[in-house]
Amino acid sequence: EAQVTQNPRYLITVTGKKLTVTCSQNMNHEYMSWYRQDPGLGLRQIYYSMNVEVTDKGDVPEGYKVSRKEKRNFPLILESPSPNQTSLYFCASRLEYNQPQHFGDGTRLSIL
């Protein structure tokens, strides 16, 4: 089954404790992205990647890092999480730039 898998689905942690949210897709897609969803703001793009080793900033990259060492994986790293990064995060992938995104089920992060 074609899917985008994120882990964990839920995480409660404390300020400053490094965390990684993994994202994996099995569709051989070139493009992958990370978004955060906050009430009233819709989804805002954090980082995106157009291929292995090619990443770029989205609208809200501050406080986040990503890497794309393999085509299927695109982890999101919070080196020193802060409470304002409490949010619902989505990973997405798509085959080409003019194709719709396939979304994971989301990761709800709470930073205390």
Next chain:
Amino acid sequence: AQSVTQLGSHVSVSEGALVLLRCNYSSSVPPYLFWYVQYPNQGLQLLLKYTTGATLVKGINGFEAEFKKSETSFHLTKPSAHMSDAAEYFCAVSDRGRNAGNMLTFGGGTRLMVKP
């Protein structure tokens, strides 16, 4: 940079009534346009998309949207609402061309409520 405006963060309709969710974008060059639906505790699912060709686009679950260049709009409609349509709906746009990269800009979302 693109911006996307969804008029009305909450829309309430009766079951069987027309659904109209509004979306306007800011680009002077027509972008690629998408509507997504999000059910509680789930990711986003594609309802429909416009990239080129016919301006009236049909999607899943009886939804359709019409691209109007002169109005920079891409409103979503459904003739008759079902209870199962209750969800949050997002309009999204993507600039044309490979050099535009992978930027996808979302509107703020519209929560649709369907009354029995």
